[in-house]
Amino acid sequence: MPIKEIASCAIIKNSRLLVLWKKKYSHYKLPGGKLEEGETHEQAAVREAKEETGCSVRILKYTGYDDVKLSTAELRSHVFVAAIETGAPKLAEPDIFGEIIWIPLDSLGERKLAPHLRKFCDRYFHK
Numbered sequence: 504m505p506i507k508e509i510a511s512c513a514i515i516k517n518s519r520l521l522v523l524w525k526k527k528y529s530h531y532k533l534p535g536g537k538l539e540e541g542e543t544h545e546q547a548a549v550r551e552a553k554e555e556t557g558c559s560v561r562i563l564k565y566t567g568y569d570d571v572k573l574s575t576a577e578l579r580s581h582v583f584v585a586a587i588e589t590g591a592p593k594l595a596e597p598d599i600f601g602e603i604i605w606i607p608l609d610s611l612g613e614r615k616l617a618p619h620l621r622k623f624c625d626r627y628f629h630k
Contacts, residue, residue: 505577506570506577506578506579507537507576507577507578507579508537508538508544508578508579508581509535509536509537509538509547509578509579509580509581509619510535510536510538510544510545510547510548510551510580510581510582510583511532511533511534511535511536511548511551511580511581511582511583511619511620511623512533512534512535512548512549512551512552512560512562512582512583512584512585513533513566513582513583513584513585513623513627514533514534514552514556514558514560514584514585514586514587514592515584515608516586516587516605517605518607518608518609519605519606519607519608520533520605520606520608520611520624521533521534521556521592521603521604521605522603522604522605522606522614522616522620523555523556523594523600523602523603524600524601524602524603524604525599525600525601525617526599526600526601527599528617529615530615530616530617530620531606531614531615531616531617531620532616532617532619532620533582533617533620533623534551534552534555534556535547535548535551535552535555535580535582536551536554536555544565544581544583545562545565545583548560548562548581548582548583548585549562549585552585554595554596555595555596555600555603556590556592556593556595556603557590557591557592557593557595558587558588558589558590558591558592559587559588559589559590560585560586560587560588561585561586561588562583562584562585563583563584563585563586564583564584565581565582565583566582566583566584566623566626566627567581567582567626568580568581568582569582569619569622569623569626571618571619571622573618578619580619580622580623582623582627592605608628611624611628
């Protein structure tokens with residue numbers, strides 16, 4: 504099974520992380536998704552954040568990647584810390600996502616997170 508490359512933005516503000524509830528998998532995920540033809544990881548993360556939240560973001564730093572094996576695919580999830588430049592987060596794709604919320608960093612462990620988001624949180628917030 505080939506590894507699918509995805510790129511996401513971790514948007515952190517006031518000790519809270521912006522996440523989307525993905526209806527299909529019943530879990531929270533970061534704004535992000537698959538790379539398009541000829542796109543860099545950074546470009547994909549910025550594009551996906553705009554598509555999913557309605558916000559323009561600026562990449563602050565690359566945090567690395569995590570490999571995750573799911574029942575349907577193997578993912579290599581690249582995560583960038585980003586800041587909102589313009590716009591207020593809104594549910595831009597209500598057919599795919601049930602809600603967009605800010606989760607306090609100290610309550611991430613209580614939430615149902617996508618496997619690659621859980622790995623990122625463990626690596627980035629609990630180092």
